[in-house]
Amino acid sequence: MAIQRRAFVGGIGATVAVGLAGCTALGGDESGDQPTISDETLTLTTTTSTYDTGLLDEVNGSFQDRYGVTVDTVSQGTGAAIETGRSGDADVVMVHARSQEDEFMNDGYAINRRDLMFNDFVVVGEPDDPAGIADGDDAVEAFTQIADSESTFVSRGDNSGTHTKEREIWAEAGFDDDFGEWYLEAGQGMGEVLVQTAQQGGYTLADRGTYLSMIDEIDLEIHVDGPVEDGPEILANPYGIFAINPAVHENANYDLAMAYIGFLTSVEGQDIIDEYTVEGEQLFFPRALAEEPNYHQYVPEDWDGSDQ
Known part of the structure; x- marks a missing residue:
């Protein structure tokens, strides 16, 4: 599905209200009052981009x-965030590398995945642009030109969602x-890599939100x-959120995790994401609400139900 700048569908509160109510009722009493989850702690592992931008x-x-x-909140690269969930040290995970998310779900550690929001990746670099990639519309060709010119490229090198996309x-590009x-591997978060790239010169791949x-x-x-x-689709950057499976890790706070997922994917939560800006720039675009139901977001991309 092609990403568009204004994919958020407003004015459909009734469509999602039921989903939120279903989540927030978890842990509540028989009268249907607000859930009895007060004074509890939710452990969220998430990418550095959602933390560094201030969205969280x-x-x-x-x-x-x-x-x-x-x-x-534990801010890590996507790979580390997923491993924290795998070890049972998180209740809910918010990341942006669908291939790693799907593997985690197929292994049985994660359940109830939801599309949450998106932005995109951008190829950034020093103003002098020694590789001559400015204003290009082909990320693969840009990477090829960087390699051919042997211009400095600073990689996250940390198995994060950004590193996975890189x-x-x-x-x-054939590499x-x-x-x-x-080619330099920083092994650092996005903010640190941007600072290093600016100091050393060269290029890096960044999520738009952290860059802005x-x-x-x-x-x-x-x-x-x-x-x-309107750049190439290969630079799309969708974010997903899912709960840790309490059948695998009994200590996971499933009720609170589902209340959190329900809140972030509700009209209210999506509005917060939609309205969050830094210096007048919108950093993330909500993706949980749609005119047509997208049941596929709950399961791994290669799941077809034939073995159920």
Whole structure:
């Protein structure tokens, strides 16, 4: 499904209200009053991009105020966030690498996945643009030009969602792990990698949200845009959220996790995401609400139900 800048569908509150009610009733009493989850703590593992941009301060603050709970956020790359969930040290996971999410679900550790929001990736670099990729509309070709010119490229190198996407683009460009000295693996979060790229010069792949939130701190420019600005679809960056399976980890706070998922994918939660800006720039675009139901978002992409 092609990403469009204004994919959010407003004015359909009734469509999702039932879903939210179903989630928030978990743990409630027989009268159907508000769930008895106050004073509890939810452990969320999530990507550095959702944390660094400040978005979680907004959504978590509203959730905590409503339910009287605490959200303990652990900011990691997608791979590390999923591993934290695998070990049973999280209740809910919010990441942006569908291939890793699907593997995690197929292994039985995660359930009740929902599409949450999207932005896109952008290829950013020093203003001088030594590889000559500025204003291009082909991310694969841009990566090829960077390699051919042996311009510095700073990689996350941390198995994050951004690193996963970067490797996908390099593979499309015909590269595996055969890089020269121009290719640097930082092993750091997105914010640190942007700072390093600005200091050393060269290029990196960044999620638009983190780049925009740091634009005043780094001398880097977008040279190749993603689909939010009509760029190539390969730079799409969708985010998903899912609960840790309590059948695998009995300590998982499933009721609170589902209340959180329900809140973020409700009209209210999606409005918070839609309205969150930094310096007047929208960083994320809500994706949970749609005119047509999308049941596929709940299951791995290769699931067809034939073995059920």
